[in-house]
Amino acid sequence: MTIFSDVAPVRFEGPDTSNEFAYRVYDKDRVVLGRSMAQWLRPAVCYWHSFNWPGADIFGGGTLPRPWLAPVITRSMAEHKLEAAFDFLSRLGLPYFTFHDVDAMATAGSPGEHVVNLHHVEELIAGKMSATGVKLLWGTANLFSHPRYAGGAATSPDPEVFAWAATQVRCCLEATHRLGGENYVLWGGREGYDSLLNTDLKRELDQYGRFLSMVVEHKHRIGFKGAILVEPKPFEPTKHQYDRDAAAVYAFLQRYGLAGEVKVNLEVNHATLAGVDFEHEIAAARAYGIFGSIDINRGDPRNGWDTDQFPNNAQELVPTLVQLIEDGGFTSGGFNFDAKLRRQSLDAADLYLAHIGGMDTLARALLAAADVVASGALAKLTQARYQGWSGDLGRRIQAGEFTLATLADHAVKAGLDPRIPSGRQELAESIVARHCRY
Numbered sequence: 001m002t003i004f005s006d007v008a009p010v011r012f013e014g015p016d017t018s019n020e021f022a023y024r025v026y027d028k029d030r031v032v033l034g035r036s037m038a039q040w041l042r043p044a045v046c047y048w049h050s051f052n053w054p055g056a057d058i059f060g061g062g063t064l065p066r067p068w069l070a071p072v073i074t075r076s077m078a079e080h081k082l083e084a085a086f087d088f089l090s091r092l093g094l095p096y097f098t099f100h101d102v103d104a105m106a107t108a109g110s111p112g113e114h115v116v117n118l119h120h121v122e123e124l125i126a127g128k129m130s131a132t133g134v135k136l137l138w139g140t141a142n143l144f145s146h147p148r149y150a151g152g153a154a155t156s157p158d159p160e161v162f163a164w165a166a167t168q169v170r171c172c173l174e175a176t177h178r179l180g181g182e183n184y185v186l187w188g189g190r191e192g193y194d195s196l197l198n199t200d201l202k203r204e205l206d207q208y209g210r211f212l213s214m215v216v217e218h219k220h221r222i223g224f225k226g227a228i229l230v231e232p233k234p235f236e237p238t239k240h241q242y243d244r245d246a247a248a249v250y251a252f253l254q255r256y257g258l259a260g261e262v263k264v265n266l267e268v269n270h271a272t273l274a275g276v277d278f279e280h281e282i283a284a285a286r287a288y289g290i291f292g293s294i295d296i297n298r299g300d301p302r303n304g305w306d307t308d309q310f311p312n313n314a315q316e317l318v319p320t321l322v323q324l325i326e327d328g329g330f331t332s333g334g335f336n337f338d339a340k341l342r343r344q345s346l347d348a349a350d351l352y353l354a355h356i357g358g359m360d361t362l363a364r365a366l367l368a369a370a371d372v373v374a375s376g377a378l379a380k381l382t383q384a385r386y387q388g389w390s391g392d393l394g395r396r397i398q399a400g401e402f403t404l405a406t407l408a409d410h411a412v413k414a415g416l417d418p419r420i421p422s423g424r425q426e427l428a429e430s431i432v433a434r435h436c437r438y
């Protein structure tokens, strides 16, 4: 018995159910465009916000019932937490979870203790995974909470901090590998700066490049077949984070020779903070060939920080799901609910209600996006816009048959007077809106 045992296993009951502890739209086996909803969405629950966060904010302490939490976590508290977490996961019925090393283990005071404590909890996690069938979407090391990381981890001014971070990532990557994790994530929460006046930006980027190269080398050394994913975010907690968005990550990977080795884990609220639409991040990552996985949540339009709320607006997510379907779906990635309850959502039941609502939102967006894609209407409209490029001039430009000078000569000689085609943006938006009927 845990605080999550009061809710019966959550099942699909359809749109007419009056049971709030049931999925209305997410029917894991329902086939959409040739594969099941579960295969399209590959949903995961995150350990940190769900079980390792007491509901504290910068002005106040914890509000949520999380009896296994304290400033220093002992082994028995970590075990209590694990028991509750897997009780919740098995009742919620989603296939995956994600975790940071320190979310799950007993607090460690030294690198040696860290190795031992993580290994201890890894064995318990393995037991729970095989007992419940819940799988690991990704693991990650927390390289930002401890005071030693105040100046960054890989980008710290102190190489001993770099070495501590290497210890954590080595152990967590190996644990993720042994647990059958499908990806390994690095969110560089403090890999950035608060002031350029005291920061050697070039040196820090080189340190970060070195660190990531070591991670990739180790991945191959141990035979981990999952993807290494960097999670972009523009700022918070630092003033500026080097991985500010998908394009910045790509430039970084190129610079350090890692473009074929590392992809991105994109988060909705981080895109909002970066001042771009979430679908922009997906489109950019696809264009650069680095799309990996998604942290699904949302911000508040009137707050400028990472509020990490559960998604509840399906229409807003349709362009994202259209991109995902066009890309053929995830390979090793999935939708990780990197979302947390509000501080007044006080009951254990609220964690179920939040995930159920989020899952139904994703399922609604998937169904609408599948209809949009199946109708072919957006593809037709986009294709029509670029039709000129299929003509003789377009093909010859792209084939490199002109120089700048010969093309200019051609334009002058032919007296070109082009009329661009209508963008049809309002129609495109109506096509999305009219398919949102689930």
Ligand code: XLS
Pocket: 100, 140, 187, 231, 233, 267, 295, 306, 338
């Ligand atoms: C914080 C990030 C974090 C990562 C994992 O803003 O979203 O939760 O996903 O370290």
Ligand code: NI
Pocket: 187, 231, 267, 295, 338
């Ligand atoms: Ni995240």
Ligand code: NI
Pocket: 267, 269, 270, 306, 308, 338
């Ligand atoms: Ni975030």
